[in-house]
Every structure is written in C-alpha cells, then in structure tokens.
Amino acid sequence: MKLSNGIEWVLHCCVTLSQAQGPVxxxxxxxxxxxxxxxxxxxxxVLSRAGVVHSSQGQDGGYGLTRPPGEISVLDVVAAIDxxxxxxxxxxxxxxxxxxxxxxxxxxxxxxxxxxxxxELAWNEALSKITIADLAENIDADSGGxxxxxxxxxxxxx
Numbered sequence: 591m592k593l594s595n596g597i598e599w600v601l602h603c604c605v606t607l608s609q610a611q612g613p614v615x616x617x618x619x620x621x622x623x624x625x626x627x628x629x630x631x632x633x634x635x636v637l638s639r640a641g642v643v644h645s646s647q648g649q650d651g652g653y654g655l656t657r658p659p660g661e662i663s664v665l666d667v668v669a670a671i672d673x674x675x676x677x678x679x680x681x682x683x684x685x686x687x688x689x690x691x692x693x694x695x696x697x698x699x700x701x702x703x704x705x706x707x708x709x710e711l712a713w714n715e716a717l718s719k720i721t722i723a724d725l726a727e728n729i730d731a732d733s734g735g736x737x738x739x740x741x742x743x744x745x746x747x748x
Contacts, residue, residue, distance in 0.1 A: 596633045596671050599625050603634070604667060605726045607643065608659035609741045613652030622744060633671060640670035659726060665717035677713075678706035 603619045616634050620627035634653050637643045642662060643653045655662060680703040684691045699707070730738045 600633050604722045607655050608722050608726050609738050610745050613646045613654045615652040637670050642670050659722035662722045663718045664720045676710055
C-alpha cells in the first residue's frame, strides 16, 4: 500500500508536539521538518478535526496533542489523514465478463477480498499498537538518545 507523504510528515510533527511545552505554530513545524507550510497546515487541520491535535489562536497559538502521546496510536493518525475506509475495495469482478459467475455462486467474499481484508486487519492491528510515545522513544534511541533533546532545545530557542 502506498501512503501519502502527509502521513510521514504528520507523524513526525506529532512526535515533535509530544516534546513541546506549549502550542507550536504550523509554520515552525514546517520549518523544523523542511516541508511545505501550506500543505502541512491542511494536514494539521485534518488532525484537529479528528481530535488528534488541538489548535489555539493568538500570538502564542499553535498546535498541541489532545491526549498524552502514549494514548495516540499511529492508526489514529493514519485514519485521520487517509480516511477510515479500507484500502481495498472489492467490485465483484468475478460477476462480470464472458465467464461471469452466477450471483447464487457468489454468496461469500472471494479469496482475493478475504486475503485483502485479512491484510488490512493485520495492518490496523499493528498500527493500533504503536503510539506516538513509542515512535518518540524509538526515534531517540535511533539517534543515540539526542533527537528529542535537540527538538526540545530547538522549540525553546525561538
């Protein structure tokens, strides 16, 4: 399955927000990750409507997580950005064409639809078990323990 770039961007932004002491403007998040500000702002608005982040207005406004990072799953973020619908849509192609199966022979989903449903279930289960806190911990471990401290310093410096 191919996910949009927005998924990577907002996951990194959620990890960043997990380290912030207050709201972070979309422009600052875009600057930190070197991503298009307008595009990111649209994605943050989608996350806000989904209840993953909240926005606040004013001079000190910006975005923050709505819940502790250990309570926001990667699936929450993916579903907010790419939508809750399945990634495979069966059109019952077996009922079409010159060798079409009769409707009475199609009382259960075909093996392709079942396989794709099983894959989607596994995907959803895996992503629901990974939280923003897990990502932050792993990102920090991958950087030798400096990434999150660097992010906190960068956020506080401006």
